[in-house]
Amino acid sequence: MDLLRSLPIGLYLEQPITWLHRIDARVKLGWLLTLMLTPISANPWWRLSLVGWLLLFTLATRLPFRVWKKQMGLVLFFSLLLFTVTLFAPDGLTVPNQSRLPADEFVQPQGSPPAANGSSSAQNSPQINSLPQPTNYRYVLFERGNIRVTRRSVELAVRVGTFMFVLIYSTNLYLLTTAPEEITAGLEDLMQPLRRFNVPVTEIVLTLTLSLRFIPLVLEEVQNLVRSVRTRAINWKKIGFRGSTQVWSAVAEKLVDNLLVRAEQIASAMQVRGFTSPDRHQVQWHQLKLGTLDWVALGGIAVFWIARFAIGG
Structure with missing residues (x-):
């Protein structure tokens, strides 16, 4: 077992140098915060699209397959496990439904004698459960025994599974392509305004x-x-x-x-x-200086946020 080779989580990959290595650490930090903040209050389709974009982005970086295959496998397994547990867990909506009128005044039970006034309208009234639904909407998607899957549980499962995948894998990809000294240099440059409030920026970095x-x-x-x-x-x-x-x-x-x-x-x-x-x-x-590739990446952040509000809901 070689943890330093088989599971290099949080380690910097020095070789080969990809185009993602050449982007400024501050720009990559902006993308990392964007991937973490855009799922907030977003619809499930946007959350699922983030997982797909991360997978395609990993392939586009041309990182060695041996580097990210085990990391992605572990993260996918953990996310799918959370998805399954949340899917079959109670959705939390256990509020019982109760009619506003008493049962004997709303529906005439089967086998009961007719009303005192002799009218047969109560006997001919249909049962509420036999009424056809006006739409195809179903809150309970699957139910068999103690297993119950609802629309709310599916939404919660997608939310938890995708958020954990984006959180863990995007952070690991950032650490994989950014040197620790470059990360701290970028953070120190971004935290310069905090020196006015006597924050020990250098000690923190x-x-x-x-x-x-x-x-x-x-x-x-x-x-x-x-x-x-x-x-x-x-x-x-x-x-x-x-x-x-x-x-x-x-x-x-x-x-x-x-x-x-x-x-x-x-x-x-x-x-x-x-x-x-x-x-x-x-x-x-490191000497922090924004190049052409960095400005293109910054423009991509703006386009990404526009797509979030237009598509993500």
């Missing part, structure tokens, strides 16, 4: 940079611990549930200890290099 760089270290530690457990050939059936719990508790404790050691090593390395304060030791990794 430095913390974000270290967090993004720490993700591969976490995956590496998890991978090493799992390999160490597998090489010992533990008989899980023999030790039972209690023994298995103790083993994995020890592994989790060791993982936390190793991560704390890694964090301490990073802090010591920064202090040795004179990194006492982000304002005094600030490194400029």
Whole structure:
């Protein structure tokens, strides 16, 4: 098992360099926020179209198939699982329907004696359940036993499934094609107005940079611990549930200890290099400058929002 190769979630792909790598990080961040905000209050067709656009966009970037096939497979499986669970779950509309008039005044029950006045109109009145529906509308789409699918449950399932797919996969695609230093440089440039309110922008950006760089270290530690457990050939059936719990508790404790050691090593390395304060030791990794491709992408954001209000409802 190689987590750094089989499941590179949140890792930057250095090679090959695609056209998506060349777009400015600020523009890609605008597209990321657009994909996350446009599903709000949108109809199901727009939400489903976002999933299709993301799939086509991934193919258009010409990223290696080995990179995104497992990521997309996991995200699709998780989204379909949420869709299925929400589809067959109760829709929340459990308000009972009750007639405004008593039953004996509204419909004459079958087998009851005629009214006292001798009129036969009550006997000849049709049952309410036998009246034909004026339209083909059906709120309950499928019902068999305890399984009940309604229009509301389908809408909720589409909303939850598509939102989780767009949220996870668009973020992963952004991290896959944007270097961590480029992300933090773009965020720092966009957060410059917050300096007027004494917001520590540089400290926040430095913390974000270290967090993004720490993700591969976490995956590496998890991978090493799992390999160490597998090489010992533990008989899980023999030790039972209690023994298995103790083993994995020890592994989790060791993982936390190793991560704390890694964090301490990073802090010591920064202090040795004179990194006492982000304002005094600030490194400029990227020169942010908008090019022709960036302006085209910005125009695409405007067209995308226009289509959202025109089609998305």
